[in-house]
Amino acid sequence: EAQVTQNPRYLITVTGKKLTVTCSQNMNHEYMSWYRQDPGLGLRQIYYSMNVEVTDKGDVPEGYKVSRKEKRNFPLILESPSPNQTSLYFCASSSLAGGGETQYFGPGTRLLVL
Amino acid sequence: AQSVAQPEDQVNVAEGNPLTVKCTYSVSGNPYLFWYVQYPNRGLQFLLKYITGDNLVKGSYGFEAEFNKSQTSFHLKKPSALVSDSALYFCAVRAYDRGSTLGRLYFGRGTQLTVWP
Numbered sequence: 001e002a003q004v005t006q007n008p009r010y011l012i013t014v015t016g017k018k019l020t021v022t023c024s025q026n027m028n029h030e031y032m033s034w035y036r037q038d039p040g041l042g043l044r045q046i047y048y049s050m051n052v053e054v055t056d057k058g059d060v061p062e063g064y065k066v067s068r069k070e071k072r073n074f075p076l077i078l079e080s081p082s083p084n085q086t087s088l089y090f091c092a093s094s095s096l097a098g099g100g101e102t103q104y105f106g107p108g109t110r111l112l113v114l
Numbered sequence: 115a116q117s118v119a120q121p122e123d124q125v126n127v128a129e130g131n132p133l134t135v136k137c138t139y140s141v142s143g144n145p146y147l148f149w150y151v152q153y154p155n156r157g158l159q160f161l162l163k164y165i166t167g168d169n170l171v172k173g174s175y176g177f178e179a180e181f182n183k184s185q186t187s188f189h190l191k192k193p194s195a196l197v198s199d200s201a202l203y204f205c206a207v208r209a210y211d212r213g214s215t216l217g218r219l220y221f222g223r224g225t226q227l228t229v230w231p
Contacts, residue, residue: 004157033218033219035221040123040223041223042204042221042222042223042224043158043204043221043224044221045218045219048218058218090157090158092158092219102148102160102163103148103160103206103219104160105150105157105158105159106157107156107157108156108157
């Protein structure tokens with residue numbers, strides 16, 4: 001089954017404690033992206049990747065890091081989480097064949113930073 | 115700059131009535147337009163998309179959307195709403211900028227649709 005998986009689904013942590021949210025896709029997609037969803041703000045892109053070892057900032061990259069060492073994986077790293085990073089996070093992927101490709105989303109990771 | 119606007123935070127309709135969720139966009143070049151739906155505690159699910167061709171696009175669960183180039187709109191519609199259609203709906207646009215924004219999707223803020231029995 002074609003899917004994007006994220007782990008963990010729920011996470012409670014404390015300020016400053018490094019964490020990683022994993023994302024994996026099994027569709028051989030070139031493009032992967034991380035979004036955060038906050039009430040009234042919709043989805044805002046954090047980072048995206050066009051392919052292995054190619055990443056770029058989205059609209060709200062501060063406080064986040066990513067890496068793309070393998071095509072299927074795109075982990076999101078919070079080196080020193082702060083309460084304003086409490087949010088719902090989504091990973092997504094798509095191919096880049098022609099522009100009209102559907103973006104597939106993971107189930108989301110709900111993060112609470114105390 | 116690319117952007118998407120969903121002018122209504124909430125839309126309320128009675129079951130059986132037609133529904134419309136509005137979306138307008140701003141892009142340079144030809145737009146690729148999408149609608150996604152998010153049910154409570156779930157990720158976003160693809161509903162439909164416009165790439166080229168017929169301006170009326172049909173998608174999942176009986177939804178359709180009409181692309182209007184002159185009004186830069188892509189409104190989501192359904193002839194007869196169901197209570198189970200209640201969810202958060204996102205409009206998105208992809209357009210190709212020069213440089214590193216190739217492939218990016220830009221989302222609206224979302225419209226909460228509530229269908230009353």
